[in-house]
Amino acid sequence: xxxxxxxxxxxxxxxxxxxxxxxxxxxxxxxxxxxxxxxxxxxxxxxxxxxxxxxxxxxxxxxxxxxxxxxxxxxxxxxxxxxxxxxxxxxxxxxxxxxxxxxxxxxxxxxxxxxxxxxxxxxxxxxxxxxxxxxxxxxxxxxxxxxxxxxxxxxxxxxxxxxxxxxxxxxxxxxxxxxxxxxxxxxxxxxxxxxxxxxxxxxxxxxxxxxxxxxxxxxxxxxxxxxxxxxxxxxxxxxxxxxxxxxxxxxxx
Ligand SMILES: C[S@@+](CC[C@H](N)C(=O)[O-])C[C@H]1O[C@@H](n2cnc3c(N)ncnc32)[C@H](O)[C@@H]1O
Numbered sequence: 001x002x003x004x005x006x007x008x009x010x011x012x013x014x015x016x017x018x019x020x021x022x023x024x025x026x027x028x029x030x031x032x033x034x035x036x037x038x039x040x041x042x043x044x045x046x047x048x049x050x051x052x053x054x055x056x057x058x059x060x061x062x063x064x065x066x067x068x069x070x071x072x073x074x075x076x077x078x079x080x081x082x083x084x085x086x087x088x089x090x091x092x093x094x095x096x097x098x099x100x101x102x103x104x105x106x107x108x109x110x111x112x113x114x115x116x117x118x119x120x121x122x123x124x125x126x127x128x129x130x131x132x133x134x135x136x137x138x139x140x141x142x143x144x145x146x147x148x149x150x151x152x153x154x155x156x157x158x159x160x161x162x163x164x165x166x167x168x169x170x171x172x173x174x175x176x177x178x179x180x181x182x183x184x185x186x187x188x189x190x191x192x193x194x195x196x197x198x199x200x201x202x203x204x205x206x207x208x209x210x211x212x213x214x215x216x217x218x219x220x221x222x223x224x225x226x227x228x229x230x231x232x233x234x235x236x237x238x239x240x241x242x243x244x245x246x247x248x249x250x251x252x253x
Pocket of ligand 1: 049050051083084085088109110111112113114115131132133134137160161162163177178179180
């Protein structure tokens with residue numbers, strides 16, 4: 001894995017095992033890139049249900065807010081108060097290619113709105129509804145909808161916990177950009193699914209534990225009186241040594 005991430009004009013370096021001098025040296029090198037104005041260190045692991053981490057200032061302009069460009073979209077965000085992974089750029093593009101113009105799409109755990117924005121701009125589905133618990137993320141999601149010139153009625157942003165605030169309607173496609181937490185949140189997704197709904201479930205596991213993760217999803221579906229057909233399983237990134245992010249494409253039968 002790379003020893004830093006770049007989000008907009010901010011480089012986020014990994015500090016473990018490095019002296020103060022080594023961190024400053026790395027920052028000086030990074031600041032030579034014309035697009036980088038700030039270097040911070042990732043000071044904690046990603047924690048809690050908001051999936052955020054603390055940073056420590058190293059060099060350059062003192063700011064945590066930036067504009068990030070990808071997939072012909074632009075996102076404003078604060079790198080400390082909001083989860084955002086530039087590494088999922090291809091996952092967003094790839095998912096957008098699977099969405100049809102006639103689809104009504106639900107995006108659970110929508111963060112600053114990067115998945116809905118890329119999907120709307122590329123696929124122009126009928127409507128996208130999003131749900132996200134973090135107020136900071138939703139404030140940016142509204143800014144990002146407007147920065148990307150998307151009409152308000154095309155992306156509806158619901159503020160709240162998926163356990164309490166799920167919409168009452170059914171969707172053609174449900175995208176679960178899940179936090180890496182124990183709860184699957186499948187029960188909540190299934191409450192908005194009908195026969196034929198496609199669910200893109202993001203799960204985290206070792207390759208050897210993948211069958212266990214699939215079994216758990218199938219059992220939870222049965223408890224909720226639904227049957228799942230697993231259509232595809234794709235590795236969409238690595239999150240730790242031997243541990244991967246998987247995108248599981250599910251058809252509700
Ligand atoms: C892995 S992040 C994905 C964010 C975004 N989709 C992205 O890729 O940048 C998971 C998101 O789920 C949100 N979240 C966690 N638990 C939640 C819950 N119970 N209801 C709604 N959102 C939740 C977090 O605030 C976080 O923004």
